[in-house]
Amino acid sequence: MSQFDDLLVKYKEELGGTRDVSGVDETLLTAITKALGPSIYNDDSSRVSCSDKTELDRVKNNFLIGKMGLADGPDLDAALKEVCEQMGSANRNKYRAIFYYLLVKKLGLEAKYA
Structure with a gap:
């Protein structure tokens, strides 16, 4: 397996626990992970x-507002x-x-990665 595939397996296990990953939207997780590019391979930027x-604030401004196109407000902080x-x-x-996967699911933004 490639390093990318290894990371996806790790992420799926972390999301669903090691026993059941059936509740994880693998397509969405893969799309989000690919969109992060090389940052997933750097120990600091991958977390x-x-x-x-x-x-x-960086996650809010760069991801939620910049990439996802949301308006700033208390709902983003929440x-x-x-x-x-x-x-x-x-x-x-x-x-x-x-983290981004959970934000996308929580805010109902899955269509942005379709």
């Missing part, structure tokens, strides 16, 4: 730090907070592809 406000909570504060590996 999101929920404790870093600058990082969350979605970021919910995804951070969903991934858990003890989870040190908040992979960017998974």
